[in-house]
Amino acid sequence: DTEVTQTPKHLVMGMTNKKSLKCEQHMGHRAMYWYKQKAKKPPELMFVYSYEKLSINESVPSRFSPECPNSSLLNLHLHALQPEDSALYLCASSQVFGNQPQHFGDGTRLSIL
Amino acid sequence: AQSVTQLDSQVPVFEEAPVELRCNYSSSVSVYLFWYVQYPNQGLQLLLKYLSGSTLVKGINGFEAEFNKSQTSFHLRKPSVHISDTAEYFCAVSGAHNTDKLIFGTGTRLQVFP
Numbered sequence: 155d156t157e158v159t160q161t162p163k164h165l166v167m168g169m170t171n172k173k174s175l176k177c178e179q180h181m182g183h184r185a186m187y188w189y190k191q192k193a194k195k196p197p198e199l200m201f202v203y204s205y206e207k208l209s210i211n212e213s214v215p216s217r218f219s220p221e222c223p224n225s226s227l228l229n230l231h232l233h234a235l236q237p238e239d240s241a242l243y244l245c246a247s248s249q250v251f252g253n254q255p256q257h258f259g260d261g262t263r264l265s266i267l
Numbered sequence: 268a269q270s271v272t273q274l275d276s277q278v279p280v281f282e283e284a285p286v287e288l289r290c291n292y293s294s295s296v297s298v299y300l301f302w303y304v305q306y307p308n309q310g311l312q313l314l315l316k317y318l319s320g321s322t323l324v325k326g327i328n329g330f331e332a333e334f335n336k337s338q339t340s341f342h343l344r345k346p347s348v349h350i351s352d353t354a355e356y357f358c359a360v361s362g363a364h365n366t367d368k369l370i371f372g373t374g375t376r377l378q379v380f381p
Binding site for chain 1: 299301303308309310311312313316318355357361362363364366367368369371372373374
């Protein structure tokens with residue numbers, strides 16, 4: 155069983171919809187991450203939160219908006235996505251940011267119509 | 268900056284045979300190294316890690332890896348594979364600084380045949 159829980163597992167949305175992806179961990183980790191993974195590719199880092207503050211934004215388009223309400227929760231708000239945004243979105247956490255093993259959730263499979 | 272290379276995109280092997288998945292890294296500073304496995308429709312699971320100490324690292328599911336600083340390698344090995352080991356394997360590197368990101372290799376698809 156994964157210790158990082160992501161919901162929903164699957165999401166289909168139109169280009170004009172607004173939706174949110176959720177991620178939760180109860181390991182006491184203070185760093186949380188969003189990755190995007192296309193088929194047969196490695197994960198690509200999108201955002202890093204460290205102690206609930208945004209530390210890294212890898213030049214992600216503004217149609218993706220992260221939020222960290224508390225140390226256990228991480229959200230990714232989606233709006234006006236494009237078909238090329240269809241991918242597996244992975245959340246991860248680690249004790250602190252940097253040089254630590256990251257624990258991944260099973261991801262949300264997102265399809266944009 | 269760090270980088271990691273997985274030369275083999277696919278490795279086919281028969282069940283119960285040994286396997287080695289190759290990983291080479293590049294860095295001007297000390298590094299931490301990781302192997303992750305991704306089964307179909309799942310996230311990444313940590314197999315093993317090298318942070319310091321013994322260069323031979325044992326992980327879950329019977330896998331092990333050896334850190335070789337002179338050859339800048341961190342190859343993953345298993346003496347006898349099972350059908351259930353069929354998955355995508357990612358090598359990853361991070362610098363030793365506490366703001367260093369995890370850099371993934373392109374992955375190796377291990378296909379185990381009966």
